[in-house]
Amino acid sequence: MMQLKNGEIDTFTVEPADFMTFQTAYMAFEFRKRIIGKAEKNGTVIYHYDHDQTQ
Incomplete structure (x- = not known):
């Protein structure tokens, strides 16, 4: 999941x-x-990280 968060993978x-x-x-x-x-x-289930969401 850190790879998603860090942008190393897309899904x-x-x-x-x-x-x-x-x-x-x-x-x-x-x-x-x-x-x-x-x-x-x-x-x-295919997962992605929502980089656009405000924190």
């Missing part, structure tokens, strides 16, 4: 089988409210 994908592991890390991430997910078919 990352979480597959349904990995969601619970991701959720644990997500909840501990300080800037989680700026990580935006879009659900795709079959439960895959």
Whole structure:
């Protein structure tokens, strides 16, 4: 998630089988409210970081 925040990557994908592991890390991430997910078919979620949001 820090790679998203730092602009090193634009998106990352979480597959349904990995969601619970991701959720644990997500909840501990300080800037989680700026990580935006879009659900795709079959439960895959693609996340990006909202760099434009005011703090």
